Amino acid sequence: MTAIQDVTQRLAPRLRGRVVRPPDADYDRARAVWNGMIDRRPAFIVRCEGTSDVIEAVRFARRHGLPVAVRGGGHNVAGSATCDDGLVIDLSPMRGVHVNPAARTVRAEGGVTIGDLDHETQVFGLAVPMGVVTETGIAGLTLGGGLGWLRREYGLSCDNLISADVVTADGRVVSTDSERHRDLLWALRGGGGNFGVVTSFEFRAHPVGPQVYFANLIHPGAQARRLLRAYREWAADAPEEISAFAILWHAPADEAIPAEHHGRPVVTFAAMHSGDPAHGEAALRPLRDIGSPIADLSGPKPYLEVQRFFDEDYPAHVMRYYWKSRYLGGLPDELIDVLVELNEASPSPHSTLDVWQLGGAFARPGPQATAFGDRSAPFLLGIEANWEDPERDGACIRWARRVYDAVAPFTTGADYLNFPGLLEDHDRMVRDSFGVNLARLAELKRRYDPGNLFRLNPNIRPAPQ
Numbered sequence: 352m353t354a355i356q357d358v359t360q361r362l363a364p365r366l367r368g369r370v371v372r373p374p375d376a377d378y379d380r381a382r383a384v385w386n387g388m389i390d391r392r393p394a395f396i397v398r399c400e401g402t403s404d405v406i407e408a409v410r411f412a413r414r415h416g417l418p419v420a421v422r423g424g425g426h427n428v429a430g431s432a433t434c435d436d437g438l439v440i441d442l443s444p445m446r447g448v449h450v451n452p453a454a455r456t457v458r459a460e461g462g463v464t465i466g467d468l469d470h471e472t473q474v475f476g477l478a479v480p481m482g483v484v485t486e487t488g489i490a491g492l493t494l495g496g497g498l499g500w501l502r503r504e505y506g507l508s509c510d511n512l513i514s515a516d517v518v519t520a521d522g523r524v525v526s527t528d529s530e531r532h533r534d535l536l537w538a539l540r541g542g543g544g545n546f547g548v549v550t551s552f553e554f555r556a557h558p559v560g561p562q563v564y565f566a567n568l569i570h571p572g573a574q575a576r577r578l579l580r581a582y583r584e585w586a587a588d589a590p591e592e593i594s595a596f597a598i599l600w601h602a603p604a605d606e607a608i609p610a611e612h613h614g615r616p617v618v619t620f621a622a623m624h625s626g627d628p629a630h631g632e633a634a635l636r637p638l639r640d641i642g643s644p645i646a647d648l649s650g651p652k653p654y655l656e657v658q659r660f661f662d663e664d665y666p667a668h669v670m671r672y673y674w675k676s677r678y679l680g681g682l683p684d685e686l687i688d689v690l691v692e693l694n695e696a697s698p699s700p701h702s703t704l705d706v707w708q709l710g711g712a713f714a715r716p717g718p719q720a721t722a723f724g725d726r727s728a729p730f731l732l733g734i735e736a737n738w739e740d741p742e743r744d745g746a747c748i749r750w751a752r753r754v755y756d757a758v759a760p761f762t763t764g765a766d767y768l769n770f771p772g773l774l775e776d777h778d779r780m781v782r783d784s785f786g787v788n789l790a791r792l793a794e795l796k797r798r799y800d801p802g803n804l805f806r807l808n809p810n811i812r813p814a815p816q
Contacts, residue, residue, distance in 0.1 A: 354415040358395060362411045367400035368444060381441070382433055384422070385486065388671040388744065389430030393420065396439040402516065402524060402550045405440060405461075409548065410522040412438045413804060420807050421548050424464050424488020428674045429774045431544075431807050432491070440548055442490065450475055455556045456513065461490045461549055469658050478559035478654060480505045482769075483661050490549055495769035495809075496541050496723050498731070500623045500657060501559065503594045503711030509540040509723060510716065511555040517547040520800040528553075538795045541723025542785075543768060545792070545811045546799045560654030564624045564631025566595075566638055567648040567660075569608060572616025574642055575599065575691045576684075581641045582620065582706070583682040586729070590634050591711035595622035599690060601700035607646050616695050617645075622708075623657050665737070670701070673736040673748045675755045676770040677762040678728035682706065686761040690732075693754050698738075698746040704754065705733035724786050728763050733770060768809045781809050790814070 355372075363370050371381045372395060381396045394417065397408040412419045418437030425432040425443070433439055442462035449458045452475040459468055466485035472478050480501035482492050489508070497508020505511065514528035517535065525547070527536040538546050570578050582597045589595065598619040602612045620638055624631025628651040639649060665672075679686070694704050709729055718725040736751040738744075751772070765784040771777065785792060789811070796803070797813035 368398040371396040384425040385667045386672045391433045393439045405518045423490030426487040477556040479554040506712040514553040516551040519547040520804040540721035544808045564628040565652045566622040566635040568620045568644040569646040570618045579687045586708045595708040597706040599694035600703040674770040675734045675772045676767040677732045679730040701737040703735045707731040
């Protein structure tokens, strides 16, 4: 029986959801992902309504030897939520969120986005550490680590994962927590989507908001070197309630920015204090006192608004994205020179070089405490090539790779796996990023996915028998 016949006669009738195929009117919409550069054509998209649908889809893919992609929010820059000629397990209909305010825990299904999660948790004055663009799916973000505005006070998304339900490659449901299948929970905390389809996540939540203090300062690019040196010194002693970025980019034509700076290099400081806004204003004053900004948009803001701060800069389907990253051993003057020069050379005004402040709760777990690995770096460099015109693909990708290579002498050797480019050279990325954890991860891969069904990711190959 062919795969098409099997879908019609055996798979589709067993689903609460539905199968989308190329002839269907909504196929192009169903196959589209956030990155407008990704244009793949899966043979089947199974829009799952629950765990049972995921089990059926996994068994079907194994039976027919189909490549499998798993879609949560579809936001991964490499396009790993889709594939050519294979089967997409689409979790996006699975958007249930349940908050237990007394226990400060949250249960969320695999298709939930950051915006969905925030909407429910803030009703109770709670938040789970997540990323900084609310259309991002919590699933891929968490499995790859999960860096956001709460990283220095409450750690990564994966640090706050306390249990999960996983459909493994053999079509079983495995529930993991501190008592059951503990090795699997360890692997899910930063090991990526290598071990199965997570249909349900349980997180620890923390008291945050509804108001926080947010610093947003824009400086002229001519002062970039002095500003980044000052940011380096400030970041070393900042309270853990603060998580900050220094962003090199080109100013948009925004009325909040003086017109003479539009289209020219600028440096933005963006930082959130997660506690009381009055304390946050005082704590962020030293950052606001650096230099002479051309715009200071700081002030108390709803936490939900801070979470949406970057959303409009990353529209789905329209923009084209190529992101890479490097963990930095420091921010020496020589590196600052490289970053300033390469920002000025960017072929797209939408591209950015983001210096994420790390440390605090992010850095406390040891390198083997979670699959995520070493956390000793004081900064992460996000290399974001963002553009609109397909004819600029080559120039923008080359620029990002040029930055990646140029900063190599200043790095720890590891990358943040949620910013993987297009998964080129992923063997090196996986080896260097997981480090001492790779052998253990490969053994767990052999246990839960010996045939490497879940391989469209920064792939951990199963250890040999």
